[in-house]
Amino acid sequence: MAYKIVASQCTACSACEPECPNVAIYEKGGTFVINPKKCTECLGHFDIPQCVAVCPVDNTCVIDNSVPRYQAPA
Amino acid sequence: MQKLLQLHDFGGPGGKTLDDVRREAAQTGCSSTGGSGKASCGSGAGQGDLPPEIWDKVKNHPCYSEQAHHHFARMHVAVAPACNIQCNYCNRKYDCANESRPGVVSEKLTPEQAARKVLAVASTIPQMTVLGVAGPGDPLANPGKTFKTFELVAATAPDIKLCLSTNGLTLPDHVEQIAAMNVDHVTITINMVDPEIGTKIYPWIFYNHRRIEGVEASRILSERQLLGLEMLTARGILVKVNSVMIPGVNDKHLVEVNKAVKSRGAFLHNIMPLISAPEHGTVFGLTGQRGPSAQELKALQDACEGEMNMMRHCRQCRADAVGLLGEDRSAEFSTDKVMEMDVNYDLAARQAYQAKVEQEREVIAKAKQAELAKLVDETSDIKILVAIATKGGGRINEHFGHAHEFQIYEASSAGAKFVGHRRVDLYCEGGYASADGVEPILRALNDCTAVLVAKIGICPKDSLEGAGIEAVESYAFEFIEQSVIAYFKDYLARVGKSEIRHVARGDADIRQGAFTET
Numbered sequence: 001m002a003y004k005i006v007a008s009q010c011t012a013c014s015a016c017e018p019e020c021p022n023v024a025i026y027e028k029g030g031t032f033v034i035n036p037k038k039c040t041e042c043l044g045h046f047d048i049p050q051c052v053a054v055c056p057v058d059n060t061c062v063i064d065n066s067v068p069r070y071q072a073p074a
Numbered sequence: 075m076q077k078l079l080q081l082h083d084f085g086g087p088g089g090k091t092l093d094d095v096r097r098e099a100a101q102t103g104c105s106s107t108g109g110s111g112k113a114s115c116g117s118g119a120g121q122g123d124l125p126p127e128i129w130d131k132v133k134n135h136p137c138y139s140e141q142a143h144h145h146f147a148r149m150h151v152a153v154a155p156a157c158n159i160q161c162n163y164c165n166r167k168y169d170c171a172n173e174s175r176p177g178v179v180s181e182k183l184t185p186e187q188a189a190r191k192v193l194a195v196a197s198t199i200p201q202m203t204v205l206g207v208a209g210p211g212d213p214l215a216n217p218g219k220t221f222k223t224f225e226l227v228a229a230t231a232p233d234i235k236l237c238l239s240t241n242g243l244t245l246p247d248h249v250e251q252i253a254a255m256n257v258d259h260v261t262i263t264i265n266m267v268d269p270e271i272g273t274k275i276y277p278w279i280f281y282n283h284r285r286i287e288g289v290e291a292s293r294i295l296s297e298r299q300l301l302g303l304e305m306l307t308a309r310g311i312l313v314k315v316n317s318v319m320i321p322g323v324n325d326k327h328l329v330e331v332n333k334a335v336k337s338r339g340a341f342l343h344n345i346m347p348l349i350s351a352p353e354h355g356t357v358f359g360l361t362g363q364r365g366p367s368a369q370e371l372k373a374l375q376d377a378c379e380g381e382m383n384m385m386r387h388c389r390q391c392r393a394d395a396v397g398l399l400g401e402d403r404s405a406e407f408s409t410d411k412v413m414e415m416d417v418n419y420d421l422a423a424r425q426a427y428q429a430k431v432e433q434e435r436e437v438i439a440k441a442k443q444a445e446l447a448k449l450v451d452e453t454s455d456i457k458i459l460v461a462i463a464t465k466g467g468g469r470i471n472e473h474f475g476h477a478h479e480f481q482i483y484e485a486s487s488a489g490a491k492f493v494g495h496r497r498v499d500l501y502c503e504g505g506y507a508s509a510d511g512v513e514p515i516l517r518a519l520n521d522c523t524a525v526l527v528a529k530i531g532i533c534p535k536d537s538l539e540g541a542g543i544e545a546v547e548s549y550a551f552e553f554i555e556q557s558v559i560a561y562f563k564d565y566l567a568r569v570g571k572s573e574i575r576h577v578a579r580g581d582a583d584i585r586q587g588a589f590t591e592t
Binding site: 011012013014015017018019046047048050053054056057064 | 080155156157158166167182203211215216280284297
C-alpha cells in the first residue's frame with residue numbers, strides 16, 4: 001500500500017510536498033499527487049504519515065489499496 | 075529557564091538574559107505617558123510622540139498608519155499557500171470567486187511571477203510603497219517561496235518596503251533571516267495567551283513532524299508566538315499584532331493579550347471582527363458562532379486603547395489584494411495581464427509622486443489644526459459618529475451611491491478620531507438604485523449622526539433622514555478631519571440653539587468578509 005491524494009479534495013496548498021521524507025509528492029495538473037513507487041507510508045521515518053498530518057482537508061491523503069503494501073528493506 | 079534556552083538555541087543576543095531582552099523590547103515598544111495613561115505610539119493621524127525612527131518606518135505604510143492609508147497603497151502576493159496550523163475561522167478548501175476574505179486568493183504565484191507582478195503594479199501605481207506576503211497559508215510555513223520573493227523584489231525595486239504576516243509557529247526559526255532580508259514590519263496573529271482558550275480556536279498544529287491537538291497545541295503555539303515577538307522587537311523590527319475578536323470565546327481575554335504583547339514590544343494592536351458566514355464552511359461558520367457588532371468591536375478597541383493605540387482601519391484584505399486599503403485592483407493584475415504589460419520601473423518618478431503626496435499631507439494636517447483651534451472653547455460631553463464617503467486622498471470625494479464603504483469618525487470636543495469603516499453594497503449601480511434599497515446601508519450606519527458625501531440623491535437622503543441620519547453635501551471635496559470638526563462645531567451650535575435635539579444612536583452591523591470590488 002501507499003498513500004494517495006484525493007484530487008477532488010486537494011486544494012493544492014503544497015503543505016505536504018516538503019514534508020514527504022521520500023520526495024514522493026509532486027504537483028500535477030493543478031493538484032498534488034503521490035508517486036506510489038516512492039511512498040513508504042513514512043515507515044521508518046515518522047510515527048504517522050506526514051502528508052496525512054499536515055493536510056488541512058480531512059480524508060484527502062488516504063491509503064491506496066490498489067498498490068501492493070510497502071515492503072520495508074530488511 | 076525553558077525560554078532562556080530557546081532564545082539561545084535560536085541565536086538570541088549573546089550573553090543576554092531573557093529579562094534583558096524583555097527590557098529592550100519594552101523600550102522599543104510603547105511607553106505610557108503620565109496623565110492620560112495612553113500609549114505613546116500607534117496608528118494615529120500624525121507622528122504624535124512616536125520616536126522619529128519609528129515614525130519614519132510607518133508614515134508611508136498604509137497598514138501601520140491610519141493617515142497613510144488615505145494616500146499610500148500596498149500589495150500582497152500569494153506565494154505562500156501552505157499552512158501549519160488549523161484555525162476554526164479558516165477553511166482552506168474553498169476558493170470561490172464570489173467570496174473574499176483572508177486565506178482566499180484567485181491564483182497562486184511563483185516567486186518569479188510575484189516579482190514581475192510587483193514591478194508591474196509599482197510601475198502603474200506610484201503610491202504603492204509596501205509589499206506584503208500574507209499567505210494564503212502562512213508565509214513562514216513557506217519560507218523558501220517567501221524569502222525568494224523578497225530577494226527578487228529587493229534586487230529590482232529597492233524602495234519598496236517588505237513585510238510579512240505570520241501565525242508565529244515557526245517565527246523563532248526565521249528571525250535571523252527576516253532581519254537579514256531587511257524586512258522591517260512583521261504582523262503576528264495572536265488570538266490568545268491562555269492555551270485553554272486556544273483549544274476553542276485551534277483544533278491542531280503541525281510541529282516537529284507531528285500533528286498536535288488540544289491544549290498542548292495551543293501552549294506550543296502561544297510560546298512560539300511570544301518568543302518570536304520578543305526576538306523581533308529586540309532586533310528593532312516593528313511588530314503589529316492581529317487578533318480576531320470571537321464573542322464568547324476570546325473577546326474578554328483580548329485585553330490580556332493586549333497587555334502581553336504590549337509588554338513584549340508590539341507597537342500596534344489590530345483587533346478584527348470574526349468573519350463567520352455559514353457559506354464559507356469554516357468551523358465557526360458552521361457552528362453558528364457569531365461575529366461582533368460594530369459597537370462591541372469599538373468598545374473592546376477602546377478598552378485596550380488605554381494600553382496602546384489600536385489599529386482601526388484594517389480591511390481584512392485578501393492575500394492577493396492590490397491598491398489602496400478599501401479598494402481592490404487585483405483583477406487588473408492577473409498573471410496573464412502582468413506578463414503582457416510593458417513594465418517601466420521609474421524610481422525617480424515614483425519618488426517625485428510620493429514627495430507630492432507628502433506635501434498634500436502637510437496641507438491636510440495644517441487645515442485640521444486650524445479647524446481644531448476653533449473647538450478650543452467647547453466643553454460639551456457630546457460625542458457623535460460621522461460617516462464619510464471617500465475614495466482616498468483624505469477628502470470627502472465620493473458620491474453616496476458609489477461608496478463601497480464609509481469611513482467612520484468620532485467627533486467630540488477633543489477633535490475628530492478615526493474609529494473604523496463600514497463596508498456596504500453599492501446603492502447605485504449603472505445609474506439605478508439597488509434592488510435591496512437603502513436598508514442595508516442604514517443598518518451599517520445606524521450608529522452615525524451624519525454622513526458627509528460629495529453628492530447624494532433625494533431618495534436616499536430622505537431615507538437617511540427618516541432614520542435620523544443627516545446627509546450633508548456642504549463639505550464636498552473638502553478634507554475629511556477638518557470637515558468632521560467643522561460639522562461637529564455646527565452640530566453643537568444647533569443643539570445649543572435648540573434647533574435640533576442630541577439623541578444617543580444605536581448599534582450597527584459589520585458586513586462579513588474582506589474588501590473586494592465586484
